[in-house]
Amino acid sequence: MFWNIFKLGSSKLKNKMNQAVIANNGLGNTALDYIVKVATGNAVWNNATTTTPVDVLVVVELVSGGATKGNPGTGSCLRSLNAIKAAMNGTTTAAYRYDYVPPLVTGYHETVGVLYNNKSLTYVSNAAMRNAANNFLLPRTPFAAAFTVIGTNPLRALNVVGIHGPTSNPTTLDYKDAVAFTNQLSQIAQLNQAALNPKQDTCIGGDFNCDPLNTYKSGNGAKAPKVTAFADLTGSYNYSITLANNTLTSIRDAMDNNQVPPANYLSQPYDNIVFRLPSQIANPPVRRVNLIGNAAVFGASPVAAFNAARSISDHLPLTIEF
Numbered sequence: 001m002f003w004n005i006f007k008l009g010s011s012k013l014k015n016k017m018n019q020a021v022i023a024n025n026g027l028g029n030t031a032l033d034y035i036v037k038v039a040t041g042n043a044v045w046n047n048a049t050t051t052t053p054v055d056v057l058v059v060v061e062l063v064s065g066g067a068t069k070g071n072p073g074t075g076s077c078l079r080s081l082n083a084i085k086a087a088m089n090g091t092t093t094a095a096y097r098y099d100y101v102p103p104l105v106t107g108y109h110e111t112v113g114v115l116y117n118n119k120s121l122t123y124v125s126n127a128a129m130r131n132a133a134n135n136f137l138l139p140r141t142p143f144a145a146a147f148t149v150i151g152t153n154p155l156r157a158l159n160v161v162g163i164h165g166p167t168s169n170p171t172t173l174d175y176k177d178a179v180a181f182t183n184q185l186s187q188i189a190q191l192n193q194a195a196l197n198p199k200q201d202t203c204i205g206g207d208f209n210c211d212p213l214n215t216y217k218s219g220n221g222a223k224a225p226k227v228t229a230f231a232d233l234t235g236s237y238n239y240s241i242t243l244a245n246n247t248l249t250s251i252r253d254a255m256d257n258n259q260v261p262p263a264n265y266l267s268q269p270y271d272n273i274v275f276r277l278p279s280q281i282a283n284p285p286v287r288r289v290n291l292i293g294n295a296a297v298f299g300a301s302p303v304a305a306f307n308a309a310r311s312i313s314d315h316l317p318l319t320i321e322f
Contacts, residue, residue, distance in 0.1 A: 009076040027044055036084065121149070142163050159200055203232075243285075251313070291312075
């Protein structure tokens with residue numbers, strides 16, 4: 001599960017859900033309770049997601065001390081990760097024991113949190129990712145966690161990469177920075193794996209701030225070619241995208257009753273998971289976890305469901321299962 005949880009800090013986790021109907025129906029008493037119930041497949045969220053707890057939870061936009069990319073994350077991110085870890089371990093069966101990857105600063109007071117089930121995965125390494133010129137991607141560099149899958153012989157690698165792409169301006173259809181960022185990912189050796197054979201299972205996910213349909217013109221003139229989002233990863237390095245184009249994943253500031261659901265509560269198709277899984281026979285689906293329209297209380301209390309999700313984040317989570 002990849003989830004951009006807006007400016008997640010340890011104090012936010014303690015916030016009580018401000019809609020009594022949410023807590024009274026078991027969807028979550030606090031932000032921490034809400035997040036953990038979603039990630040661990042609590043039965044109250046059956047309509048939205050699988051009942052199987054996640055093996056990996058990637059939290060994008062986790063608040064951290066420090067602003068120097070690549071340095072260890074400090075302060076709030078460690079308190080948050082420890083709180084989520086303890087809550088997940090207190091909720092799941094013995095088949096799921098969670099730990100977290102040591103966080104590294106990826107942007108200004110920002111990092112990516114990665115929690116994983118150490119009954120199925122062995123942690124290998126982390127990285128604030130650099131391109132071939134040894135530069136961090138700007139403004140927020142990707143964060144990678146490398147694992148091996150327990151029980152595979154030979155041991156199978158799994159790389160999980162969390163993304164918080166450059167902000168776009170959809171009102172002017174200006175996606176240049178976000179689209180360029182998706183293609184700059186292919187310049188990272190650990191992602192293109194050009195020198196690696198066999199290739200490793202890799203999932204790159206989070207908030208890209210653009211959709212695979214978004215483009216920008218490269219250069220001036222009427223015949224300037226268009227650059228398409230994710231084209232380098234999918235066209236040159238065999239990555240796949242199975243989430244339907246234009247799947248809305250970001251949440252509006254307020255519900256718009258002039259629109260048809262989910263467009264009345266969702267805004268932009270900004271989140272995705274791009275993957276290359278050579279160990280798998282078929283491409284697994286990527287799913288939007290709709291915490292509003294598929295909340296158990298939506299039919300009777302749509303505004304409460306909206307307000308609860310919006311208090312956690314302006315994005316919905318995505319999952320990939322294989």
